[in-house]
Structures are given as structure tokens and as C-alpha cells.
Amino acid sequence: xxxxxxIVFVTAPSHSDAADIARTIxxxxxxxCVNLIPHIRSIFFWDDKVQDEQETLMIIKTTEDLFxxxxxxxxxxxxxxxPEIISVGxxxxxxxxxxxxxxxxxxx
Numbered sequence: 001x002x003x004x005x006x007i008v009f010v011t012a013p014s015h016s017d018a019a020d021i022a023r024t025i026x027x028x029x030x031x032x033c034v035n036l037i038p039h040i041r042s043i044f045f046w047d048d049k050v051q052d053e054q055e056t057l058m059i060i061k062t063t064e065d066l067f068x069x070x071x072x073x074x075x076x077x078x079x080x081x082x083p084e085i086i087s088v089g090x091x092x093x094x095x096x097x098x099x100x101x102x103x104x105x106x107x108x
Contacts, residue, residue: 005090005101006067008060011042013079018056021077025060030070032104035059061101064089 008031012018015038022034037057044051062070064087071085090098 004064005093005098006062006064007088007090008058008062008067008070009084009086009088010058010060010074010078011040011055011084012058013053013055015056017079018058021074022058022060024077025070025073028073029105029107030066030073031060031062032101033061062105063102066105 010018010021012021015036018036018038022031022036025031026034035058037059040055040057042051042053042055044053060070067087074083074085
């Protein structure tokens with residue numbers, strides 16, 4: 001059952017914003033775990049110019065089945081009008097860890 005584990009990448013404008021979102025999605029069991037990596041530098045094109053900003057990267061572990069409700073919840077709580085929300089499938093990993101992800105987010 002753990003074969004559908006995914007990682008979701010989300011950036012936030014501050015560590016505080018990322019932590020608030022992480023607490024929300026973990027407490028609602030939309031994610032098993034969120035790693036926060038502060039002080040990443042993002043260079044991107046927005047508002048017709050190149051932007052250069054400090055952000056916090058969220059690495060979210062969840063399942064494919066929960067991606068859509070997770071995406072909707074992040075959009076509701078995120079300060080950006082168009083937040084980065086990118087899903088990547090996990091092809092392989094520690095079976096016990098992948099099972100923990102599934103067991104944590106799937107309500108019995």
C-alpha cells in the first residue's frame with residue numbers, strides 16, 4: 001500500500017509561513033512529515049521581471065490520494081497568489097518508512 005507515496009515541494013516567503021502551513025497539513029493528516037529548509041535563494045520570472053528572493057523550501061511526504069486535498073489546503077493557507085506546489089513520485093525507499101507515511105496519513 002505504500003507504493004503511492006509522494007514528495008511535494010512547496011516554497012514559502014518565510015520560515016514562519018512555512019512552519020504554519022506545515023503544522024496545519026500535518027495536524028490535518030494531509031502529510032506525514034514536512035522538512036523545512038530555510039534560506040534558499042529563488043531566482044524566477046514574475047511580474048515581467050527577474051525576481052531574486054529568499055524563501056523556505058517545504059519537503060512534504062504524503063500519498064498520491066491526498067495530493068488534491070493537500071494542494072487545496074496549501075492554496076487556502078499560503079500567502080502567495082500562485083504558490084509552487086509540485087508533486088514527485090517516490091520510486092523506491094525504505095519500505096518501513098514508506099509504510100509509516102501511508103499509516104500516518106490514512107485514517108483507519
